[in-house]
């Protein structure tokens with residue numbers, strides 16, 4: 477006998493939209509963006525608003541700690557068996573884009589342990605503005621920036637800002653204090669993104685994550701339709 | 702037989718999860734045993750002739766058509782550290798995903814079904830090579846090379862080591878890799894005739910010990 481594990485059904489090969497039994501698998505949404513912009517806070521807020529309605533799970537990709545997973549655990553936004561931390565060898569962008577195998581494994585383990593799931597949120601530990609998720613890992617991606625990171629980030633563009641399915645500009649409550657011009661950020665984002673949506677959020681306010689929740693629910697409705 | 706497949710399989714960018722693992726380099730760097738190109742070379746040489754030889758022979762045996770489930774048990778028996786067994790199975794599972802997408806085969810499907818949580822990586826690697834139409838010695842090369850390329854890449858990240866120097870370390874180990882791969886293929890051939898006990902069981906106790914300690918670090922850059 478081999479020594480230390482149990483058996484279950486065979487693993488799925490790739491990012492197929494269907495489960496082995498033919499049902500549609502969980503929608504997977506990636507959240508990327510610079511360190512400190514509010515990705516974990518957004519994930520936590522989404523979990524709090526959606527956990528009573530949907531079967532949810534979260535995968536975190538930290539740079540070198542498990543802090544994001546631990547934050548979510550500490551704040552009990554989901555039971556621990558619904559949160560998985562992937563170790564990324566100091567390169568979260570590799571783990572979410574170039575070599576997604578550990579993330580797919582985490583997704584698969586979550587489905588096995590607590591599935592069937594409706595929605596899996598995959599957070600990338602932020603490292604730079606160019607990190608985007610592979611289409612083999614997620615079905616849609618949210619790029620989170622914040623007003624305190626400088627109001628010229630939308631103008632600078634980059635793959636996250638330009639191509640993400642939803643751009644979230646977070647911490648609007650701080651705009652007056654850091655001298656960020658929200659109107660300018662909105663215009664620059666529009667310039668870079670055309671018709672792709674942009675949501676301004678402040679997670680300090682009551683139901684501040686609402687615009688993101690609405691977007692996620694619309695994606696989910698389209699996914700399961 | 703399609704030799705160029707070896708280039709695809711041995712490419713460091715082959716998406717099978719290896720990038721998050723240091724092959725024992727992270728604890729060795731922390732302990733000061735790897736601190737420059739010379740000490741990296743010594744570390745890699747030790748790894749190649751111990752873990753590397755064992756992994757290469759397992760891979761060659763799987764590529765040669767020996768029973769992967771029996772080889773998986775042989776790999777367990779040759780991996781005393783529970784942390785390294787867990788790592789080997791995790792990487793085996795991740796490689797399996799990539800392998801079934803790149804060179805699908807009934808043999809890979811069967812192993813995936815029998816070991817859904819992962820078989821030992823060298824066994825999966827050997828079976829992947831077999832599915833790609835490669836020879837046992839090719840699989841041995843690939844497994845042996847991975848045991849040194851992993852730590853070399855990790856050392857570049859951990860020490861900000863000059864990447865040219867780190868690659869030169871690998872280049873200078875090439876003649877030794879030739880010998881290790883040749884020996885591994887030979888032993889795998891013998892195992893086919895005489896049984897799996899003919900497979901080598903070389904190991905590096907310090908790698909086993911530091912892997913156990915590393916698995917308990919609260920903050921680390923690499924998963925192993």
Ligand SMILES: Nc1nc2c(ncn2[C@@H]2O[C@H](COP(=O)(O)OP(=O)(O)O)[C@@H](O)[C@H]2O)c(=O)[nH]1
Pocket residue numbers: 509510511512513514515516517518602646647648649650677678679680
């Ligand atoms: N003022 C304010 N702070 C926020 C907001 N969203 C998140 N934060 C804070 O910003 C910091 C970084 O948030 P976090 O979610 O960990 O960022 P991440 O690195 O992108 O995951 C934390 O201290 C959060 O409490 C917001 O809308 N307004």
Ligand SMILES: [Mg+2]
Pocket residue numbers: 515516517544599601602
């Ligand atoms: Mg975070």
